Amino acid sequence: MFLIKVTDRLTKLLMILAAAWAFILCFFILADIIFRALNMPLQGTKEIVANSVVMIVFLQLGFAVRSGSMLQADFLIDAFNPTLRKFIVVLGLLLGAAFFLFLMKAGIKPAVRSFANGEFDGEGALRVPVWPARFTIIFGSGLAAFNYLLLAVIEAFGLSDRLKFR
């Protein structure tokens, strides 16, 4: 229970952090346009924004999973009998956990490699390191996998009231 409370807090915190960051990007871009108009182009805006997209998405992934925002088509299983429906839903959630666990594991090697090689975007301009985005992928998909497992448990044992995401 305590663990779930902590991860739910974390899930929400990361979501808000990333949302705020996405918001700040718009002022960053505005500044870029203004400085360019004044003939003083800022360096690295594109690279920073590009890497930010990856980080924002994977920071918000856990929340998307936990809050049930992931897009799905549930009209067919809604017509099934409750036991079969529950079975299929749990299976689907476990597949989600499996996929993101797989992504987490798969991401480790290239992230370490990227860090060791000092991989960066923006040759000739501001050099923006790529490894933070790569490590965010590992972290974000790990949290997503955990939340998928949690949802599977909730669904399987009918705990939706006790483990509600607020």
Place this chain on the structure above:
Amino acid sequence: MFDFGTALIVIGGLLGLVLLGVHVAVALGISSAVGIYLVTGKMRIVEATVASTAAEALRDFTFAVIPLFMLMGEFIGRSGAITDVYNGINRGIRRLPGRLAIATVLGNTIFSFVTGVSIASAAAFSRIAYPEMKAFNYRRGFALGAIAGSSCLGMLIPPSVLMIVWGILTEQSIGRLFLAGVLPGILLASLFLGYIIVSAIMNPEVVGENRSGSQQREAAADRVEMSTGQFLSSMTGVFGIILAVLGGIWFGIFTPTEGAGAGAALALLFAMTKGLTWPQFMQAVYAVGKTAAPILILLFCAALYSRTLAMTGVTTAIREYFISSGLEAWQVLTVILLIWFILGMVIDSISIMLLTVPIVEPIAVAFGFDRLSFAIVGILAIEAGLLTPPFGLLVYTVKAAIEDPEVGVQEIFLSSIPYWGIMLFAAILLIAFPQIANWLPETLM
């Protein structure tokens, strides 16, 4: 080498998982992983492909356009300006039959120029227009049909997340797609208006005539309190942002992503002058986080899937099958439209696009369709699915936003039928007259 068994598993597996309610992103991811394993036989390569796609597919300046345009729409939607615009239009057309429904369509047309997603339009106008129409004794279904139906304009008139995704998938200029959508959007809005006016004349009961005294009508018409100054400032603000953002993109100041960024910043400043509160601001930022992330994750998983299709050789095989099938161009188009419309019944529009466009667009080009009007036709057909049962995102959005337990989903679905019928009709018009989409981009860009 193309292997039929692998292709069947990759495509059939995906469809099966999606239909069983597995999250679309997960279904794409799992069937890709299985497909890559079948082709390469090495888990190591599956891992490398999945990890590399996660890092590279979204690491692009262009993708920021999605949350940024959403943010712009949210700020304007919550500023109260759209309510002012709606009320202003409403007053200006006092003598027309069905004027509240007409004001809904017109208001939605204007709001469409600042929002990138249709659900934002549906939610906003459920809050703004439904209580009005209810007070005027509109038949509930007719009122909600007008709201859900005209929300579709949100994705057809620029900015539009669907156009952005289409542009990304087919490597076309997003600015050109934006321009191509303007005239078809206005055409569609006019057709909606025509339908409403004809219904109101043929069957005045749907717009509250004969169900309430005319006295009540007049009294209620002036119920809305709003100064002309307030209306003008809202109109100026909204049009100013539209001009700055879309004008900036079309007339050479910045790229769509930059336009979206600047637009979001301007929209915030404007909303603040309109008295945007701190909780409203937080809600806007939060709402974007909640809707943008699932779409972007879907984009990553779709990129993985399209790579899988390339690695298995399926994409090439399907294209060659169609080209060598001996089908006529119009038959191919009919097949494509049918696939979209049927998929639209069960999956959301962005997923459909990600699943089909990388395969279908090269086929259409091979059969001689021009890319711009084909994109708009595709968006129309896919958007129509937002109104069809059993999965009609806009209908559910309206249902959730009106908070009226008396109205059932079926009722909204039923009254939305004319609207998606009109959208399919507009799609056919565009196929017959591709100039409707091409004229503006050719003239201006």
Place this chain on the structure above:
Amino acid sequence: EEITLRIGSGHPPGVVYAGLMIDYFQPELKRRVEERTDHTINFVEGYSGSIVKVTEVLEGVQDGIIDIGGMCYCFEPSNLPLHAFQVMMPFGTMDPVQSLQIAQDVYAEVPYLTDVFPQKFNQVLLSRIADGGYNLGTSFSWEKLADLKDQKIAGAGLNLNWLKYAGVSPVQSSLATAYTEMNTNVYEGWIMFPSAWVNLKLYEPGPYYTLIGFGSMTWHGLTINQDTYNELPDDVKEILHEVAADYEEQTGIVNQKEYARLVEELRELITVTEIDPAVREAWAESLKDWPQQMADDLEGQGLPAKQVLNLVLDKAEDRGYNWPVRYEIK
């Protein structure tokens, strides 16, 4: 035995080297293997980034996502910084055949350039790939270097440095967005080869193309995954190297022909001017400290940069090329 190879690049077939992979490398390998061995070759194609994006090719081949990949070293500034050596010596030869010969001479004397692929990136370098020469296209006409001062001009990657010294405002960009950004005045010019100016219709927003001659760069490569390579039968390996060597020569020859043809095509469309040699020399002069700076930087990373850059100067002269300014690297 049937051998299936996933082959691709991040670039579309319209780019000369990628087109040659499809029209020359693939059919030649297939034909010769079938003629001379009992094996057959099947290709699964992944061009235009349909399997790996331009920035992913080195890693993609390393991990076996694709077996054979064509890549630009311009996207590998952290993994293969020295391989862009000709870019560090601007105003070199504009002849792709000669550029390739110079690169071949340099590779012959510096084993690191070839060996780093199997040693660090689990792949084998099959071919070096030449590219058409770089010039400057602009939306305005100009004559002297001073006319370019404070103008916004785009480049991609390392060649952005060619601009810094001329007093222009360099803007980092990429081919994909070039047309829109030129059209929307995000910048007023691009360092670009004629093929892109013609094929991407950049002549519409940029009706002035000046033959500056920044040089033809041999900074692409064709590689094969080490494991895939090891599994190939010996007779196929031998044919692979043979076809790869022919493909390498083809990239020089075809780019040379294409360059001449495309410049002619541009002359019909827009204003094409030859740069005044004095202006070229002044530009080269303004850049004369940059190669040394690059060399020091790369030596700091433990790479034989001084040796390589000096070899580029010498080998170019051996091949009969005269540098407008002879850089000095100590």
